[in-house]
Amino acid sequence: MRFEIKARDGLARLGELHTPHGRIQTPALLPVINPHFKEVTASELARTYGFSAVITNSYIIRRSLELRKPAVEKGVHRLLGFDGPVMTDSGTFQQHRYGDVEATNAEMVSFQLEIGSDIVTPLDLFTEPDEPPAKAEADWQQTFARYKEAFSIPNPHGSLLACTVHGGSHMALRRRSAEDLAGLPPSVHPIGGIVPIMEGERYALLTDIIATSKAALNPSRPVHLFGAGHPLVIPLAVLLGCDLFDSSSYAKYAKDGRMLYPHGTRALSDLTENPCPCPVCAAHTPAELRGLEAPARYRALLAHNLHVLAAEMRRVRQAIRDESVFELAEERARANPHLFEALRRLALHADLLEEAEPVSRARAARYFDATSALRPLTERTRQRVLDRTRPPEAPGAVVLRPKGTPYSKRLPPSLAKERRRASVPLIFESVWGPVPEHLDEAYPFAQTVAPHTLDAESASRVARATEAFARRHPQAQLIRFDDARVPEIARTFAAPPLSKAAEDAARVGATLRYQFGAEAGAVLEGGALLVERSPRTGKIRRVFLDGVHVLSLRAHDGLFTLTLEGGRRLASVLPEPRHRVAVAAETAAFNAQGRSVFAKFVRAIDPNLRPGEEVLITAEGGGLVAVGQLLLTPRETRAFAHGVAVTVREGAHPKTP
Numbered sequence: 001m002r003f004e005i006k007a008r009d010g011l012a013r014l015g016e017l018h019t020p021h022g023r024i025q026t027p028a029l030l031p032v033i034n035p036h037f038k039e040v041t042a043s044e045l046a047r048t049y050g051f052s053a054v055i056t057n058s059y060i061i062r063r064s065l066e067l068r069k070p071a072v073e074k075g076v077h078r079l080l081g082f083d084g085p086v087m088t089d090s091g092t093f094q095q096h097r098y099g100d101v102e103a104t105n106a107e108m109v110s111f112q113l114e115i116g117s118d119i120v121t122p123l124d125l126f127t128e129p130d131e132p133p134a135k136a137e138a139d140w141q142q143t144f145a146r147y148k149e150a151f152s153i154p155n156p157h158g159s160l161l162a163c164t165v166h167g168g169s170h171m172a173l174r175r176r177s178a179e180d181l182a183g184l185p186p187s188v189h190p191i192g193g194i195v196p197i198m199e200g201e202r203y204a205l206l207t208d209i210i211a212t213s214k215a216a217l218n219p220s221r222p223v224h225l226f227g228a229g230h231p232l233v234i235p236l237a238v239l240l241g242c243d244l245f246d247s248s249s250y251a252k253y254a255k256d257g258r259m260l261y262p263h264g265t266r267a268l269s270d271l272t273e274n275p276c277p278c279p280v281c282a283a284h285t286p287a288e289l290r291g292l293e294a295p296a297r298y299r300a301l302l303a304h305n306l307h308v309l310a311a312e313m314r315r316v317r318q319a320i321r322d323e324s325v326f327e328l329a330e331e332r333a334r335a336n337p338h339l340f341e342a343l344r345r346l347a348l349h350a351d352l353l354e355e356a357e358p359v360s361r362a363r364a365a366r367y368f369d370a371t372s373a374l375r376p377l378t379e380r381t382r383q384r385v386l387d388r389t390r391p392p393e394a395p396g397a398v399v400l401r402p403k404g405t406p407y408s409k410r411l412p413p414s415l416a417k418e419r420r421r422a423s424v425p426l427i428f429e430s431v432w433g434p435v436p437e438h439l440d441e442a443y444p445f446a447q448t449v450a451p452h453t454l455d456a457e458s459a460s461r462v463a464r465a466t467e468a469f470a471r472r473h474p475q476a477q478l479i480r481f482d483d484a485r486v487p488e489i490a491r492t493f494a495a496p497p498l499s500k501a502a503e504d505a506a507r508v509g510a511t512l513r514y515q516f517g518a519e520a521g522a523v524l525e526g527g528a529l530l531v532e533r534s535p536r537t538g539k540i541r542r543v544f545l546d547g548v549h550v551l552s553l554r555a556h557d558g559l560f561t562l563t564l565e566g567g568r569r570l571a572s573v574l575p576e577p578r579h580r581v582a583v584a585a586e587t588a589a590f591n592a593q594g595r596s597v598f599a600k601f602v603r604a605i606d607p608n609l610r611p612g613e614e615v616l617i618t619a620e621g622g623g624l625v626a627v628g629q630l631l632l633t634p635r636e637t638r639a640f641a642h643g644v645a646v647t648v649r650e651g652a653h654p655k656t657p
Helices: 042-049 058-063 065-074 076-080 092-098 105-114 133-151 171-182 195-199 203-216 234-239 249-255 279-283 286-290 294-322 325-333 337-356 370-374 376-388 413-421 456-472 483-492 500-516 518-524 564-573 585-592 634-639
Strands: 002-009 012-019 022-026 028-033 054-057 086-089 189-191 223-225 244-247 258-261 264-267 396-400 426-430 433-436 477-480 529-533 540-545 548-553 560-562 580-583 602-605 614-619 624-630 644-651
Touching: 002 294, 012 294, 022 028, 028 042, 028 294, 042 294, 054 058, 054 076, 058 065, 058 076, 058 086, 058 105, 065 076, 076 086, 105 133, 133 171, 171 203, 189 203, 195 203, 203 223, 203 234, 203 337, 234 294, 234 325, 234 337, 249 258, 249 294, 258 294, 279 294, 286 294, 294 325, 325 337, 325 370, 337 370, 337 376, 370 376, 370 456, 376 433, 376 456, 376 500, 413 483, 426 456, 433 456, 456 477, 477 483, 500 518, 500 529, 500 540, 500 548, 500 560, 518 564, 548 564, 560 564, 560 614, 560 644, 564 614, 564 624, 564 644, 580 585, 585 614, 585 624, 585 644, 602 634, 614 644
Parallel strands: 028 054, 028 244, 054 086, 189 223, 223 244, 396 426, 396 477, 580 614
Antiparallel strands: 002 012, 012 022, 258 264, 426 433, 529 540, 540 548, 548 560, 580 602, 614 624, 624 644
C-alpha cells in the first residue's frame, strides 16, 4: 500500500492513496452506490459532483443472480460503469441487522478480490456502542482472526484491505484493537460501529473513539470513518486525522424529504427560504421543490445533498491548505450543542493533537474565546516560554496587555516615554500566555487576531499563565502597568536604554532559545554579531556571525531558518539527538547534495521534533550533512515507507552545475 502526505494542518492531512484503479486524493468522501437501485450513476458522481471514488456492497452483488454474473465476468467497475477506485463492503451491516449472512469471511474476501475491488472489506463483526465488555472482546477476537485470514487469500491485483477498529464504547478495547491492527500488513483502517453513535448525536463519544484509535494506529495508513458522511461532523473528524468517509445519507435523506446543510439537516416541509447556492436551490424555491412530483422531488433533493457533500469536501481540503481546520471545526461546532461538547472534549486528547501541531503556520491564528485555547498551540507556547526564556536581567519587568502587533510598537504613551529614558523590560499578557518583548515578532505572538476584550475564562487562564511565569522567575519583580504606576517604574528601572547592537543580540538570542531550546542562545557567545534588517520594514532579515551568514528570519512567522554554517554552530551547542534527523549512510551523500530526505531512509530522529521544525540532518553515526525542514511527525517518519520526511535547504557538498 502506498499512502503519502502532501500537505497537513496538524493531524488533518492532504494525502494521496494509490489503488489499482487510480489515486484517491484525501480527505475524500465515497458515496454509497446501491448496485440494485442506481439513483445516480457512479460516472455522474465523478463527472457532475467531482467524487473520485465510490463504495458499494459486495454482499448484495454476490447474492443477486442479476448482478453476480456480470460482476464476475466484467468486474465491479464495468458493473457500475466507473473507472475510478471502488471500495466494497462485505455484508457486515446486513449480518448485524438481519442475522447471519449466507457466506463466510473467506468467501466474501475472495469474491471481492475476484470482481476487482480496489479496497476490500473482510466480513467482520459489528459491535454496538453499549455492548457488554465480554461480548465486545469476543467479537474483536473473532474479527481479528478474520483479518489475518483475509491476508492469507491470494490477491493478484494488489487490492487494499480495509481492517476496521472495533470495540464499541470501551476505550481500552478500541486502543488494543488499533494496536493489533498496527501489527498487520499495510491496510486501510476504518473506524467502525459509529452509526448508532451518530444517530444518537453522541459526538463526545465519537471524539474519544477517533482520538483513541488514531493514537494507537500506524500513522502511515489512511483512516476511514465508516458511515459518517454528514457535513456537520466532517471538519471535526478531519481535525482528528480521518482521511476517508462514506455516505448513503444523500439518498436516504432525499427519500425522507430532508436536505443536508453544512450546519445540520432541514426538512423541506419546514423551509420558506433556502440560502443554499447549489444549482438545484438556485433554480427552485422551497415551495417549487415541494410542488414537484415525488420522483422529480426526490431526484432534486438527492442532487442538492450531493452538491452539499461535494462542497464540504472541497471546503475541508482548502482548510488544510489554509491551515485553518481547527477554526472550521470550531465554527461548525457552534451549530450543535452536542458537537460543541465534542470539541471541548479535545482537551482530553491534547497530547495526540500536540504531536502533529506545526511549529508555525503561514496565516494568523484566530482566537475567539476560551474554546480557541483548546488548540495544542496554546499549551505548547506557554510551556516553551516557561522553559526556554531567560528572566529579565534588570530588577524586573513591566507586565501589560498588548494593544496591537507587534506588541512593543503599540505601547501606552506614558510607558513609551519612560522607555526612551531607561531600559524597562516588558512582558505582554497575550491570549497564548506571557510573552517577553523580544519574542513579540515570533509566531504565534505577532500572527494572532484576538478580541480586544477577553471572555472571563480566557482572562483567568492568561492570568494563571502569568502567575506561573512569576513563580518560575521569583528573582524578577513583575510590575503590572497602569499610568498611576509610572513613577514606581521610573524609580525601579534606572539603567540606560539598550544600544541597537544590544537590542539586536537580545532579539536574536530570545528567538533562538524559544525556537531551538534554552542552550541555543550559546550560539552567539564569542562571535561578532551583525544583523541585516529590511530597509522597508526595519525587521531582521539575516544574521551573520564573524562575517558568516548563519540565520535568516522568515517574514511570515518571525522564526529562523538555518544555513549550513548555522546548523554547524547549532550542532556544537545542542547535545544529541536534539533537533537531529539521522539518515542511512548510503543516502547521506545524496542529502549532502541538497536532495530531500525520504522517510524510509531515516534511521533516528529527535522524538520532540514537530512538523515544520528546522532540523540538523546527520549521517548515521557521523556528522552534519545538511540542514532542512521537517514535514512529518517523528512517529510518522518512523512509520512511512514512502514520501519526503525532510526538505533539504542546504547540503554540505552541493552538486556542482
